Amino acid sequence: MKNIKNNAGLGKLTILLNILIFVFFVISMIFLMKFDKVNVNFVAETPSYLKAMDSLRIAEQPTRMDSAAVAHYTYRLDTLKSKPIPANPKDAKTYRDELNRLSDMLKEKKDIQATNDSIFQIKKADFAPIDKKYKDLESQKDNIKGTFSVFIYIVIFLSILKIFLFAFWNYRNLENLHNVASWMKKGTRPFWAFVGWIIPALNFVKPYSVFNEIWGETEYVLGDKDIKSDKKSIDGDFYLGLWWGLFLISIVLIPICLNSTFLGTGAMFYKLSHLNLVLASIVIWLLYVLLECFVIYKFNMLNKQLFDNQDKL
DSSP, X not given: OOOOOOOHHHHHHHHHHHHHHHXXXXXXXXXXXXXXXXXXXXXXXXXXXXXXXXXXXXXXXXXXXXXXXXXXXXXXXXXXXXXXXXXXXXXHHHHHHHHHHHHHXXXXXXXXXXXXXXXXXXXXXXXXXXXXXXHHHXXXXXXXXXXXXXXXXXXXXXXXXXXXXXXXXXXHHHHHHHHHOGXXXXXXXXXXXXXXTTSTTGGGTHHHXXXXXXXXXXXXXXXXXXXXXXXXXXXXXXXXXXXXXXXXXXXXXXXXXXXXXXSOOSHHHHHSOHHHHHHHHXXXXXXXXXXXXXXXXXXXXXXXXXXXXXXXX
């Protein structure tokens, strides 16, 4: 009797994780739409807010210059007053003329400052409701984005856990094949079930090729030993190719589109329908999850055939 392990439990756990991932993905999409509703208003308000802020800064510049001028003439007047009046009549007259000139200049600068301060206060009062609306929208946006981020991190964590379980499931399935098929010593080693997910670029094809090889070799072993199932088999190449294509779209393309559309203000933000993108993302994820659950379920049936008939191998 060959040493064949029943790996159905790992496959079922992977299916359950897939369902859980999809549920949290849908919840995250709900919060993404709530975030988008506020963010669209926030983006729309940003130009008028920036324009009002620039206007306020322009109005504030004269007041800063006026403050510097008042401080300058106040210092000069105070410095002059601190000096004793010259005893020489001519010098005394020059002293008083300079004192009067500085006093007049200070009064003029204060009058200008008061006028510019009034203009600035009016601008500031006009800016206050714009600033409040903008800051309120920003606060709402950040709060909802924080909640959305929590659910996305949960999706990412569960996805990593699911990939680990899926890899472990394939590792055990490869071990089964190595135990029943001598030619598998020249085939894919079991450790590739894990390593294939880690190596950059290679992880775009290796997990698929590993699973496809496991599926094909398992069917070959069963057919070679004339072990038949009472249930209809499926075209593994077709379903695995479709599964892997949906996986890449769900894991790579959809996050790029969602990030560019909802978390940026580029062309995709303005040109794409946000609601349609979310609905399309949910539908594609649903198809991917259902198909992955389906192929896992179908392979579990092949694994059960190996396990139940290991005395014939």
